[in-house]
Structure formats: C-alpha cells, structure tokens
Amino acid sequence: METDLIRTGRFTRQERIKRPVDIQNLFKNGRKVSIPGAKLFFKPNGLKINRIAFILPRHYGNAVERNLSKRLSRESYRYFRNHIISGYDMLLLIYPGSDSFSIRNSQLQQLVRKAGLFC
Numbered sequence: 001m002e003t004d005l006i007r008t009g010r011f012t013r014q015e016r017i018k019r020p021v022d023i024q025n026l027f028k029n030g031r032k033v034s035i036p037g038a039k040l041f042f043k044p045n046g047l048k049i050n051r052i053a054f055i056l057p058r059h060y061g062n063a064v065e066r067n068l069s070k071r072l073s074r075e076s077y078r079y080f081r082n083h084i085i086s087g088y089d090m091l092l093l094i095y096p097g098s099d100s101f102s103i104r105n106s107q108l109q110q111l112v113r114k115a116g117l118f119c
Helices: 002-007 020-029 063-083 101-115
Strands: 031-035 038-044 051-055 088-094
Touching (some): 020 051, 020 088, 038 101, 063 088, 063 101
Parallel strands (some): 051 088
Antiparallel strands (some): 031 038
C-alpha cells in the first residue's frame, strides 16, 4: 500500500520549502511573475528536483479557507509538476478569490509558462 502512495505523486520532504530563511531568500532574490490572483517567485536551486512552498497573505479568510486554498494549490502543482523544468525553488503566493481546482490549475499553469519553466 505504501508504494501506491509514492506512485500517485505524494510530496516528499525534499520537495517542500519549509525554512523561513529559504522563503525570505526567494522573496528577496527570486525572480517574480504575476497574474491576477497569484504571484510566482522562482530561483535556481542547484538541485535535481524542484522545491515549492505555498504562501497566503495575512488575513486570508479563516482556517478552513486557508487550508482549502493550500490543498487546491498542492493538488494543482502535483497534477503537472512533471512538465516543469527541474532545479528550481518556487514560491506560490495566492491572493483571496474564488477557490476551485480549475481556476488554481489555470493560474499555476499561466505562471509557470510566463516564467519560462514549462517543458
């Protein structure tokens, strides 16, 4: 059963950006692309994998809305992460708005294309 989880595209610890220093570094030194409702900060990381963090601005709804938004973002990224050029740290900043999988998927795809990271 455990191998089924790995094959479905579950995030590993190596794919997540958790340290505040890494997140601040992306905000300060990363390149930025934006569309209405979202921004993507990205920077080469020198690794063979991509790492990503999902950030929401202060006062983004209540806990249920924040968790839903992050879940949609993670699922959208997982959906097409194999089509993104490897070796980047990415930070997805999501603004309040309509949260649905199709909208989030479209936003993330537009941002990745705009950044030139789509294979």
